[in-house]
Amino acid sequence: MGRNMSTGSPDSATIAIIGSGLTGLLAAHGLEKNGFKAIVFDKEPGLEARDRDWTILVHWALPKLSELLPEDILADFPQAFCNPHLEFNEEVESLPCYNALTGELLFRSATPGARRVSRQALRRVLARNVDIRWRKAVSRLSKTEGGVLLEFEDGETFEACRVLGADGASSKARELLAGAERARLERSGFLFSTGITRYGDGDKTNAIVKLHPVAALMMGTSSVGGVGTIAVDDPRDKSTWTTFWVKIWCGESVHLRDRAALDYIKSKTGALSGVFQSAIDWTPEGSRVFIDEMKYWVPVPWDNLSGRATLAGDAAHPMLIYRGQGFQHCITDVCNYVDGLVKLRDAGATVDADKVMQDYDDEVVERGAKAVRQSLLEAEKSFDLETIQKMLMVTQGHGRSA
Numbered sequence: 001m002g003r004n005m006s007t008g009s010p011d012s013a014t015i016a017i018i019g020s021g022l023t024g025l026l027a028a029h030g031l032e033k034n035g036f037k038a039i040v041f042d043k044e045p046g047l048e049a050r051d052r053d054w055t056i057l058v059h060w061a062l063p064k065l066s067e068l069l070p071e072d073i074l075a076d077f078p079q080a081f082c083n084p085h086l087e088f089n090e091e092v093e094s095l096p097c098y099n100a101l102t103g104e105l106l107f108r109s110a111t112p113g114a115r116r117v118s119r120q121a122l123r124r125v126l127a128r129n130v131d132i133r134w135r136k137a138v139s140r141l142s143k144t145e146g147g148v149l150l151e152f153e154d155g156e157t158f159e160a161c162r163v164l165g166a167d168g169a170s171s172k173a174r175e176l177l178a179g180a181e182r183a184r185l186e187r188s189g190f191l192f193s194t195g196i197t198r199y200g201d202g203d204k205t206n207a208i209v210k211l212h213p214v215a216a217l218m219m220g221t222s223s224v225g226g227v228g229t230i231a232v233d234d235p236r237d238k239s240t241w242t243t244f245w246v247k248i249w250c251g252e253s254v255h256l257r258d259r260a261a262l263d264y265i266k267s268k269t270g271a272l273s274g275v276f277q278s279a280i281d282w283t284p285e286g287s288r289v290f291i292d293e294m295k296y297w298v299p300v301p302w303d304n305l306s307g308r309a310t311l312a313g314d315a316a317h318p319m320l321i322y323r324g325q326g327f328q329h330c331i332t333d334v335c336n337y338v339d340g341l342v343k344l345r346d347a348g349a350t351v352d353a354d355k356v357m358q359d360y361d362d363e364v365v366e367r368g369a370k371a372v373r374q375s376l377l378e379a380e381k382s383f384d385l386e387t388i389q390k391m392l393m394v395t396q397g398h399g400r401s402a
């Protein structure tokens with residue numbers, strides 16, 4: 001066995017979190033705020049190792065996110081906003097969707113109190129004051145007398161009292177706890193691409209912002225489109241703003257980057273209309289563009305190593321990006337996990353520890369499975385004007401539905 005990184009054996013107070021994505025970092029803050037010690041392990045060499053960015057609308061779970069964060073980190077939360085200079089009102093806190101054939105407003109989803117953040121910027125804020133151990137790819141988890149032993153690919157080990165697997169959609173923790181076969185991601189057949197664009201041209205940026213100051217959608221043809229703002233340098237000079245576009249379609253599985261991805265989108269996918277198409281056509285040389293197939297996993301129960309190990313976030317319920325529910329469920333998981341551990345600690349021997357952790361798992365599996373299935377149905381309905389009217393996005397807006 002490799003070198004043991006733990007200070008004591010086992011370190012009865014330490015909760016090991018696998019993954020420094022938004023779920024893992026949020027869990028670290030929530031646990032520390034409630035008196036637990038948390039250490040995050042990530043396989044990457046550092047916070048900026050992957051430069052891919054996207055925007056996330058934080059909406060129904062925002063109150064829970066605020067509860068989990070300590071005051072100083074919460075005070076920095078606006079640093080993650082795509083446009084922190086906006087005056088937030090009913091119009092800004094909504095997501096309009098335009099008809100791709102007529103250009104008219106198809107529907108508007110109300111998102112009261114919501115804030116659109118850059119995933120990278122939020123990760124930078126949340127990484128503050130967190131003990132993160134980089135280059136630590138978890139390869140094995142096993143139960144010990146007082147906790148769980150983590151083994152890493154570099155041969156080192158760490159013994160913790162508990163483990164939270166928050167290592168994203170392709171989770172190794174899920175594979176280790178549920179078995180490779182049961183944990184396998186499913187392909188959806190839906191492709192999504194994102195482009196991050198800094199036009200350096202106020203008029204082009206303005207065309208996007210005029211659709212909506214935060215983000216807007218387009219539906220009604222063989223592709224779904226989205227545009228919006230991801231970063232604002234000088235609020236008075238739109239040539240300094242960075243925007244994004246999103247395109248979703250159904251088709252053959254490809255995994256392309258940058259120029260090759262842009263060429264593919266332009267030549268092989270159905271056109272959008274108006275500014276939604278122009279945003280793609282204007283993409284400057286050297287912009288980051290990504291195409292991936294959306295994958296999902298409908299959660300089924302996993303072995304929680306006698307209540308010592310579990311999953312949260314995309315590791316527990318990777319879903320399609322429709323209706324922006326993924327991160328809301330990550331936040332909900334973290335809140336429930338922290339509540340469970342607080343309950344265990346405060347009630348001492350009067351509660352059944354195994355049951356508290358099993359309740360956590362059961363709830364994640366049930367809620368996660370419902371949300372993942374809804375995201376699939378939402379995708380299937382999004383390419384035809386008749387079925388669009390039946391989408392949750394139209395009938396229930398962005399509200400919680402799982």
Ligand SMILES: Cc1cc2nc3c(=O)[nH]c(=O)nc-3n(C[C@H](O)[C@H](O)[C@H](O)COP(=O)(O)OP(=O)(O)OC[C@H]3O[C@@H](n4cnc5c(N)ncnc54)[C@H](O)[C@@H]3O)c2cc1C
Nearest residue numbers: 019021022023043057137138167168313314324326327328
């Ligand atoms: C384009 C796009 C738009 C989205 N929009 C929205 C939205 O509007 N609203 C919303 O609610 N959600 C949205 N989502 C979903 C949201 O982004 C995710 O649910 C959330 O970011 C998942 O975070 P996570 O921490 O669970 O996983 P990840 O961000 O994937 O983090 C996993 C971490 O684990 C690490 N890791 C992986 N394997 C190992 C290992 N073996 N050992 C150690 N570390 C490991 C990785 O390096 C990574 O740092 C969107 C997603 C996309 C892609």
